[in-house]
Amino acid sequence: MRIERARGTRDFLPEEMRKRRIMEERMRAIAERWGYEEIRTPTFERAELFTLKSGQEILKEMYEFADKSGRHLALRPEITASVIRMYLNELKMAPKPTKWYYFGNCFRYEEPQKGRFREFWQFGTEIIGSDSPEAQAELIALAFAMLTALDVQAELHVGHVGLIRELLRAATPLNEEQHAIVMRLIDKGERAAVIELMEDVGVEQSLIDDLLYLIELKGEDTLQEARDRGVIAAKSAALSELQALLELLAVYRVAYTLNLGIARGLDYYTGMVFEIYEVGGKLGAQNQVCGGGSYRLAKLFGGEDIPSTGFAFGFDRLAEIFERAEGDVRQGGVVVVPIGDKNVDRAITSAAIEMASRLREYVPTHIDLMNRSLKAQLKYANARNDLFAVMIGANELQAGVVTLRDLVTGSQEQLSVDACVEHLRARFESRLNDKNST
RNA sequence: GCCGGGGUGUGGUAGCGGUUAUCCCUGGGGACUGUGGAUCCCUAGACCUGGGUUCAAAUCCCAGCCCCGGCCCCA
Known part of the structure; x- marks a missing residue:
C-alpha cells in the first residue's frame, strides 16, 4: 500500500533544500547584523494561546487536538503569540527592547494552492518593548534589507489601525466588541456590511462617510488631505506617529504606499500595520510575502502592557520567487x-x-x-x-x-x-x- | 466555504472502449571480466482508490483521495 503525503504538506528534495538553506542563511545573517537574536518556541501550544486574541479567522483554520491526558493543544498557526508567551514566561526582566528573530513551520487548515500550504514556514522578527516610530521604521527597513538580499522585488503598503480606531471611538454608540467587528469587515473589504452595521447602531452619517473616506485613502499625499478635510483630528496621536514613521522610512530609503484600508486579520494589532507584496507576478493570487505591525499582546497573556512590533515573512512564497544564480549546480566531491x-x-x-x-x-x-x-x-x-x-x-x-x-x-x-x-x-x-x- | 483543470513505471509522457500499454529518463546486467560520460542489447518497473455502465474500461459515468490553479482569507 502506498502512503501518500498529507494534503498541503511537501517533501523537499536536496536541490530545494540547498536553495532554502541559502535563503535562510542570508536572512539570518542580516538579522544578526541588525542586532537580533534567534529564538525557537514549541511547534504546539495550549490552544488558548491562539484562541485568546488572534481573531476568528485563524480559529477555523487551526489544527486542534487533545493529548493523551486531555489537554487542549494546537499546532501553531503563527509564531508571534508564542514569542510573547515565551518572553513573559522566561524573560520579564530582560533589558528592553528585546530584539528576536525566528524561523519555523506553522500550520493552517486551508485549501492548498499556489504559495499556500497547510504546513508552511515563517521567518519573522519581533521588537519587544517598543512600538515607537523608530522601532517601526527599523523593522520595515530590516524586512526590505532581507528582500534585497534575496533579490525579491516588492512593494510596501503601510497603514495605521489607530486612525480608524480613533474614528470609531468618536462614533459613540459603538462598543469595543463592535469595533473589532468593523475592523474585520474593513479588512475583508466588505464596505456594504460596514455601512449597514453602523447605520443600524445609529452612527451619524457624517462619521460613516469619514470612515469610508479614510479606509479608501491610498497614496502619499492623502494624509494631509484627510487632515485638511477634518477627517483626521489635527491632534491625533496616531497621525503624528504615522507621520514620524513615514519620515524615518524616507531616511531608510524605503519606498511606501500609504494604505489606511489595511486592518489585518489578526486582531491584536493596535498601531502601525504593513503588508509587502511581490511585484513580479510569480505568485498568482498569493502575492503577499510579509505582514506585520505594532501590537500589545502581552497584557492579554497576563503580563504588563508591553508595546511590541513585529513581522513575519512567508518563507515559502519567497522561495517560490527566489532564483539562485550561483551554488545552483551541486559541486561534486x-x-x-x-x-x-x-x-x-x-x-x-x-x-x-x-x-x-x-x-x-x-x-x-x-x-x-x-x-x-x-x-x-x-x-x-x-x-x-x-x-x-x-x-x-x-x-x-x-x-x-x-x-x-x-x-x-x-x-x-x-x-x-x-x-x-x-x-x-x-x-x-x-x-x-x-x-x-x- | 465555493469554482475550474488534472492523476499512466522513479520522474516526464503516448494511448482516450478490444494493442503483448508507447517513448525518454532511472536502476541492474552485458557487448567491453581494472576505468565513467557515446552507441547497441537484455532486464526491473505503471494505468490513484472504490463503485457502476459494457461481451470488453487506462479509456465512458459517479464518489472519494491527491495534485495544479482561481475566489475568499492569509504568510
Missing part, C-alpha cells in the same frame, strides 16, 4: 573506489575505508555501499558530478600507492596515500575560497 570483490579482498576494503576517512576531514567523500563493479562505481560518480576518483585495488596495494583519477579531464596518476590526501585537500580548499569570495 571525491569517490573512493575499491577494486575487486569486497567479500574476498578485505585488505582492499580496509584501505579504501581508511582513505575515505582521511579525505572526509577535508572534502565531501563517498565510497561504494552496494558492492558495485569498478565500472558501475565510476558511472555513479559521473552521475553525481564527482570531480575525482581514488582507486585502490590489488595492484595499488602491492605498490603502496593509490590511483587518483581526475574525472573531468580523464587523466590519472599513481601517488602515495599521503600525497593523494594532500593534493585533494589543496584542490578543495582553494575551491572553497573561490566560492566564498564571489
Whole structure:
C-alpha cells in the first residue's frame, strides 16, 4: 500500500533544500547584523494561546487536538503569540527592547494552492518593548534589507489601525466588541456590511462617510488631505506617529504606499500595520510575502502592557520567487573506489575505508555501499558530478600507492596515500575560497 | 466555504472502449571480466482508490483521495 503525503504538506528534495538553506542563511545573517537574536518556541501550544486574541479567522483554520491526558493543544498557526508567551514566561526582566528573530513551520487548515500550504514556514522578527516610530521604521527597513538580499522585488503598503480606531471611538454608540467587528469587515473589504452595521447602531452619517473616506485613502499625499478635510483630528496621536514613521522610512530609503484600508486579520494589532507584496507576478493570487505591525499582546497573556512590533515573512512564497544564480549546480566531491570483490579482498576494503576517512576531514567523500563493479562505481560518480576518483585495488596495494583519477579531464596518476590526501585537500580548499569570495 | 483543470513505471509522457500499454529518463546486467560520460542489447518497473455502465474500461459515468490553479482569507 502506498502512503501518500498529507494534503498541503511537501517533501523537499536536496536541490530545494540547498536553495532554502541559502535563503535562510542570508536572512539570518542580516538579522544578526541588525542586532537580533534567534529564538525557537514549541511547534504546539495550549490552544488558548491562539484562541485568546488572534481573531476568528485563524480559529477555523487551526489544527486542534487533545493529548493523551486531555489537554487542549494546537499546532501553531503563527509564531508571534508564542514569542510573547515565551518572553513573559522566561524573560520579564530582560533589558528592553528585546530584539528576536525566528524561523519555523506553522500550520493552517486551508485549501492548498499556489504559495499556500497547510504546513508552511515563517521567518519573522519581533521588537519587544517598543512600538515607537523608530522601532517601526527599523523593522520595515530590516524586512526590505532581507528582500534585497534575496533579490525579491516588492512593494510596501503601510497603514495605521489607530486612525480608524480613533474614528470609531468618536462614533459613540459603538462598543469595543463592535469595533473589532468593523475592523474585520474593513479588512475583508466588505464596505456594504460596514455601512449597514453602523447605520443600524445609529452612527451619524457624517462619521460613516469619514470612515469610508479614510479606509479608501491610498497614496502619499492623502494624509494631509484627510487632515485638511477634518477627517483626521489635527491632534491625533496616531497621525503624528504615522507621520514620524513615514519620515524615518524616507531616511531608510524605503519606498511606501500609504494604505489606511489595511486592518489585518489578526486582531491584536493596535498601531502601525504593513503588508509587502511581490511585484513580479510569480505568485498568482498569493502575492503577499510579509505582514506585520505594532501590537500589545502581552497584557492579554497576563503580563504588563508591553508595546511590541513585529513581522513575519512567508518563507515559502519567497522561495517560490527566489532564483539562485550561483551554488545552483551541486559541486561534486571525491569517490573512493575499491577494486575487486569486497567479500574476498578485505585488505582492499580496509584501505579504501581508511582513505575515505582521511579525505572526509577535508572534502565531501563517498565510497561504494552496494558492492558495485569498478565500472558501475565510476558511472555513479559521473552521475553525481564527482570531480575525482581514488582507486585502490590489488595492484595499488602491492605498490603502496593509490590511483587518483581526475574525472573531468580523464587523466590519472599513481601517488602515495599521503600525497593523494594532500593534493585533494589543496584542490578543495582553494575551491572553497573561490566560492566564498564571489 | 465555493469554482475550474488534472492523476499512466522513479520522474516526464503516448494511448482516450478490444494493442503483448508507447517513448525518454532511472536502476541492474552485458557487448567491453581494472576505468565513467557515446552507441547497441537484455532486464526491473505503471494505468490513484472504490463503485457502476459494457461481451470488453487506462479509456465512458459517479464518489472519494491527491495534485495544479482561481475566489475568499492569509504568510
